[in-house]
Amino acid sequence: MKMSRRILFNVIAWGLVLAVAFPLFWMIVTSLKPGFELFRRPPTMLPETVTFEHYWRLLSETPFLLYFRNSVILASATTVVVVGIGTLGAYSLVRFRYRGRESLAFLVLFTYLLPSVVLIIPLYLFMVKLGLSNTITSLVIAYTTFALPYALWLLRSFMAGIPEDLESAALVDGASRLGAFRDVILPQLLPGIISTALFTFILAWNEYLYALVLVNSDGARPLTTGVMTMLISAFNIEWSLLMAASVMMSVPLIIVFAFLQSYLTRGFGAGAVKG
Amino acid sequence: MATADLSPLERKYARLGIVLIGPTVLVFCAVIVYPLISAIYLSLFSIYTPTLEGEWVGLSNYAELLAKGEFWSSLWTNIIWTVGTLTLQILFGVGMALILHQNMIFRSLARSLILFPYFVSTVVAVLVWRWLFNDLYGILNHFVMWTGASDMPVDWLGSMPNALLSVILVGAWKYFPFVVIATLARLQTIPDSLYEAAKIDGAGPIARFFDVTLPQLRDVLVVIIMLRAIWDFKEFDLIYLLTGGGPVTSTQTIPLLVYKEAFALNQMGMASAYAVVMMALMLVFMILYIRRTQENEL
Numbered sequence: 001m002k003m004s005r006r007i008l009f010n011v012i013a014w015g016l017v018l019a020v021a022f023p024l025f026w027m028i029v030t031s032l033k034p035g036f037e038l039f040r041r042p043p044t045m046l047p048e049t050v051t052f053e054h055y056w057r058l059l060s061e062t063p064f065l066l067y068f069r070n071s072v073i074l075a076s077a078t079t080v081v082v083v084g085i086g087t088l089g090a091y092s093l094v095r096f097r098y099r100g101r102e103s104l105a106f107l108v109l110f111t112y113l114l115p116s117v118v119l120i121i122p123l124y125l126f127m128v129k130l131g132l133s134n135t136i137t138s139l140v141i142a143y144t145t146f147a148l149p150y151a152l153w154l155l156r157s158f159m160a161g162i163p164e165d166l167e168s169a170a171l172v173d174g175a176s177r178l179g180a181f182r183d184v185i186l187p188q189l190l191p192g193i194i195s196t197a198l199f200t201f202i203l204a205w206n207e208y209l210y211a212l213v214l215v216n217s218d219g220a221r222p223l224t225t226g227v228m229t230m231l232i233s234a235f236n237i238e239w240s241l242l243m244a245a246s247v248m249m250s251v252p253l254i255i256v257f258a259f260l261q262s263y264l265t266r267g268f269g270a271g272a273v274k275g
Numbered sequence: 276m277a278t279a280d281l282s283p284l285e286r287k288y289a290r291l292g293i294v295l296i297g298p299t300v301l302v303f304c305a306v307i308v309y310p311l312i313s314a315i316y317l318s319l320f321s322i323y324t325p326t327l328e329g330e331w332v333g334l335s336n337y338a339e340l341l342a343k344g345e346f347w348s349s350l351w352t353n354i355i356w357t358v359g360t361l362t363l364q365i366l367f368g369v370g371m372a373l374i375l376h377q378n379m380i381f382r383s384l385a386r387s388l389i390l391f392p393y394f395v396s397t398v399v400a401v402l403v404w405r406w407l408f409n410d411l412y413g414i415l416n417h418f419v420m421w422t423g424a425s426d427m428p429v430d431w432l433g434s435m436p437n438a439l440l441s442v443i444l445v446g447a448w449k450y451f452p453f454v455v456i457a458t459l460a461r462l463q464t465i466p467d468s469l470y471e472a473a474k475i476d477g478a479g480p481i482a483r484f485f486d487v488t489l490p491q492l493r494d495v496l497v498v499i500i501m502l503r504a505i506w507d508f509k510e511f512d513l514i515y516l517l518t519g520g521g522p523v524t525s526t527q528t529i530p531l532l533v534y535k536e537a538f539a540l541n542q543m544g545m546a547s548a549y550a551v552v553m554m555a556l557m558l559v560f561m562i563l564y565i566r567r568t569q570e571n572e573l
Contacts, residue, residue, distance in 0.1 A: 009377065009379065010379050010380055013374045013375075013377070013379045013385070014379070014380075014385065016371065016374065017385045017388055017389060018388075020371075020388065020389055020392065020448070021388040021389075021391065023392075023400075023403045023404060023407060023448075024391055024392075024395070024403070026403065026406075026407065026414060027399070027402075027403045027406075030406065038412065039412050041412075041417065042417060042421070043412070043414055043417060085298045085299055085302060086299070088295045088296070088298060088299070089295065089296050089298070089299035091295055092292045092293075092295035092296040092299075093296065095292075096288060096289060096291065096292025096293075096295070096296075097285070097288075097289060097292070098289040098292050098293055101292075104296065104300070106565065106569075107303065109565050109568060110561065110565065111303070111307050113505050113557075113561045113564065113565075114307070114311075114554070115508075115509035115530065115550075115553065115554065115557065116509070116511070117509065117511060117529075117530045117533045117534065117550050117553070118310075118311065118314050118550040118551070118553070118554050119306075119307065119310045119311065119314065120533075120534075120537075121314060121317060121533075121537055121543055121546055121547050121550065122309070122310035122311075122313040122314050122317065122547075123306070123310050124537075125313075125317075125327065125543075126309075126310065128327070141306060142306070144302055144306055145306045145307055145310075148299070148302060148303070149307075152299065177288060177291055178291075202394060205396065206395075206396035206397065206398075208396075208397060208398060208511075208512040208516070209511050209512060209534075213534075213538065223396075223398075224396055224397075224398045227398055227402070228398060228516065231402065239406050239409070239412075242402050242406070243402070243403070243406065245402075246398075246399040246402050246403060249396060249398070249399055250395050250396070250399055253394055253395060253396075257387070257390075257391075257394060
């Protein structure tokens with residue numbers, strides 16, 4: 001009796017999990033099917049013939065690799081800038097006392113919730129005025145608007161978790177404040193920095209609206225808007241090709257995800273994740 | 276705290292603290308505070324996007340906006356979308372968290388699979404769903420006709436109310452994992468002794484859920500609902516990419532209206548006015564959330 005109930009629970013639970021994951025499974029299956037099999041009715045659940053032709057065409061005949069390169073540069077640059085500035089800022093917010101500190105923390109949380117559409121028009125005008133429109137730099141600047149508050153908020157809670165005694169001990173031993181930061185705080189904070197960096201990278205990798213508005217040339221276009229251009233400009237939509245692009249676009253996320261497993265819960269515990 | 280009371284060392288530290296926060300403050304002023312103020316300023320002008328030339332019109336953008344049917348219908352759609360998708364996210368998210376909290380085989384694999392929709396790009400999610408929704412070859416329509424629920428392929432995105440329901444459904448699929456993780460983290464901290472006490476009192480599984488689990492989850496659920504309400508309300512990518520606001524304007528929310536006004540109708544001043552009104556509406560939720568977070572920290 002107890003056994004059969006457990007089996008039933010497992011079947012239902014896994015049924016639900018698989019239903020949620022089905023669109024992702026279908027994405028991979030579609031990307032591997034040859035053209036003629038795609039339009040067969042009823043559809044085949046697993047491809048009868050596995051083909052990598054769509055991946056090959058994606059890499060050789062479309063600007064996919066260019067978009068991919070742009071996305072890698074964009075997401076990495078955003079992560080480095082944001083985590084660098086954010087680590088110093090979080091250290092200051094948590095461990096120093098000065099006027100205006102509380103209101104700054106308030107401002108960080110406020111901007112963390114701010115909608116992008118409010119900032120997008122002034123930012124667009126700003127980039128046009130600076131002559132930066134259609135560059136990856138303009139996107140890095142725009143991405144700090146959501147990534148910096150997010151990273152600061154996460155790092156701030158990681159920083160608060162480091163016992164203050166450690167730093168005091170180093171100071172008593174004659175270390176300078178910055179020396180203590182480098183030798184005591186940074187090593188302790190490293191897991192937090194890694195997890196913040198991974199989350200920031202994902203945010204930047206997935207961003208769409210700023211890329212849509214600020215960049216209008218293939219030279220600087222990241223994957224998100226690039227792949228959508230492939231959908232819109234195609235005469236008839238090639239779903240296999242688009243699914244192959246979707247899979248390729250998710251590969252870095254899967255790699256990050258594998259890294260993230262151990263850091264994941266830490267990030268969520270420390271201050272939720274932006275959506 | 277007056278600066279005069281501080282020792283020289285403390286004053287030196289305060290200065291160092293300000294130097295360290297300096298880059299953050301600079302970036303904040305340049306890319307957030309300045310654009311925010313100029314959004315409000317721009318909303319008082321009438322600006323033609325291609326030439327960027329404009330003239331002062333004062334508050335007339337706001338007067339026009341409040342008299343427009345399109346603003347009110349977009350606001351209404353925005354509210355339906357937010358309430359609809361948030362309700363599904365919470366119900367499905369808490370349900371899934373309760374399941375994943377139990378002993379099941381390959382639990383960590385199941386958890387990773389559930390998280391995936393949340394981490395893939397909205398672009399990927401939308402492409403996959405548009406393929407699933409495809410009227411001729413989409414697997415959903417095949418399934419619908421195979422079960423006999425309908426003789427005709429369903430037009431998932433091109434007609435109402437289907438389009439709005441589809442958008443709400445995809446939104447729930449994409450964002451419910453957030454609810455799962457946050458709830459799961461809280462579930463793991465509920466002490467077993469509470470359940471044992473309830474068991475001794477003769478409470479069944481359902482009574483235990485309502486008497487022990489739910490009250491324990493209350494605080495975290497309030498936070499999740501506020502955060503997700505803010506994020507769902509301002510959602511642009513998912514709706515824009517799935518339906519573009521269509522058919523006609525049936526799924527157009529305020530963020531889409533801002534984008535359309537600024538970059539399709541080329542009225543930047545008017546678009547800024549929409550954006551400012553939207554922010555004012557969200558401010559209530561934002562302040563509620565910030566208040567709550569600060570209370571928790573004290």
